[in-house]
Amino acid sequence: MVILASNENWKLSLTFIFQCLLASVVLGIGIWTKPSPSDNLVVRIDNKVLFIIFLIASLLGVFLELLAKKTKQHHFVNGVGNAIELLLLPSAFLAAINLLCLFPMVRFQLSSELLGYPVIILFIAALFPLTFVHVQRAQSLGQRILLLILFNIAFDVASIQLGLLSVKLLSNTIIEIISNVGFILIxxxxxxxxxxKIPELLKFRLNANARIVVLIGALSFWMIAIGTSAFSRADSWIRFLNDWSFKIQSVPVTVIIATITGSFIEEWLFRYAILWQLVKHYRQISKNPILISVVISSILFGVAHSTNVSNGQAIQSTIFQVIMAIVVGVFLASIYLYTGVFWFSVILHSAADLLSGLLVKGASFTAGIPDFFHVELYGLYYVILLAISFYLLIRKRKTVELTVDQMIDRSGSNF
Structure with a gap:
């Protein structure tokens, strides 16, 4: 871990405390004055209880940061408090920033579109001190993975809230793109x-022992699998060979960019941040740390998709999607580790996301309850994808270890 000088450490800690106090004051004033919703306001307070929760979370941030300075800490209190901070403080800061924008907007009659960009930039900047204090506290593997996942959830919630709180701010797509870039940086x-160290994003050369024939075979099957999902209209094995539709629908470029950055984020989180945390941990206690790390990170990737049930998705479809995501996670990780090129997993992930309902109307199998034919079809695909993945991870282990060695060498002795 990088260690700051004590004075720099204290400055960041004081910055975080100041942010929490400032957010508390702004939220308190907002709750007291209760500005009424109107088209010329950046923010509207439709739920007073929500802002009271944000106020309490801001005050809790001050308390926990001061408590962290003590020699003895209560692990349960800290654990629950940290989770509350991570889940609520990003939204609390965002609400406070929106409220602060009321004053120049109303005073100088500025447009909310103009203030949209400063709101997002200030929001992302405000997250760094919050992130810093939790990075300092997270020492174990479980704490670090939990921190990454909670922060991802909090960022998504805050991004959604930005669209809900703001009137005429920015399109949801622009908000999503900027938020994705901010999350990647943080x-x-x-x-x-x-x-x-971050993966070599400028590296496009395969590992020395990687065979282009093996890679082409794996990628070809991947394209067959997602191509079937996108263009096949068959509902039985009999119609599978002759019921196809190759129509691409028109989609705004910003939506495509948002989808690609979203795919990058998932790879950045699960195939980089979480995967390498696991590899670092298990390489000290296991004979096959790579395989274990790939499986665990993929299970977490799959479980993350279970939240789609909250969007009205059927439970059966969600379970099917979780299983699919676990298999896909193993496959994407194996491709990345075998080739040593992080962009391969991003491109394959993006292709799947673009073709599964965005560019091809009705392609997403999660739109309804999957029938028996599709369970059989995708089940066959999953078995083959796992066979390819374990072939790369086990039979081509020496090639996979080249990627690990490169990351270890570039990360220094801290890895």
């Missing part, structure tokens, strides 16, 4: 604090 910063 997670990269967090990993550097823990002694990890």
């Amino acid at each position: 997670i990269g910063w967090v990993m550097s604090w823990w002694g990890f």
Whole structure:
């Protein structure tokens, strides 16, 4: 881990405390004055209880940071408090920033579109001190993985809230793109604090022992699998060979960019941040740390998709999607580790996301309850994908270890 000088450490800690106090004051004033919703306001307070919760979370942040300075700490209190901070403080800061924008907007009659960009930039900047104090506290593997996952959830919630709180701010797509870039930067910063280096994003050359024929075979089957999902209209094995539709629908470029950055974020979180945390841990206690790390990170990747049930998705479809995501996670990780090129997993992930309902209407199998034919079809695909993955991870282990060696060498002794 990178260690700051004590005075710099204290400055960041004081900055975090000041942010929490400032957010408390702004939220308190907002709750007291209760500005009424209107089209010329950046923010509207439709739920007073929500802002009271944000106020309490801000005050809790001050209390926990002061408590962290003590020699003895209560682990349960800290654990629950940290989780509350991570889940609520990003939204609390965002609400306070929105409220602060009321004053120049109303005073100088500025447009909310103009203030949209400063709101997002200030929000992302405000997250760095919050992230810093939690990076300092997270020492164990479980704490670090939980921190990454909670922060991802909090960032998503805050991004959604930005669209809900703001009137005529920015399109949800622009908000999503900017938020995705901010999340990527912050997670990269967090990993550097823990002694990890980012993947070589400018590297496109395969590992020395990687065979282009093997890679082409794996990628070809992947394209067949997602192509079937996108263009096949068959509902039985009999119609599978002749019921196809190759129509691509028109989609705004910003939506495509948002989808690609979203795919990058998932790879950045699960195939970089979480995967390498696991590899670092298990290489000290296991004979096959790579395989174990790939499986665990993929299970977490799959479980993360279970939240789609909250969007009205059927439970059966969600379970099917979780299983699919676990298999896909193993496959993407194996491709990345075999080739040593992080972009391969991003491109394959993006292709799947673009073709599973965005560019091809009705392609997503999660739109309804999957029938028996599709369970059989995708089940066959999953078995083959796992066979390819374990072939790369086990039979081509020496090639996979080249990627690990490169990351270890670039990360120094802290890895």
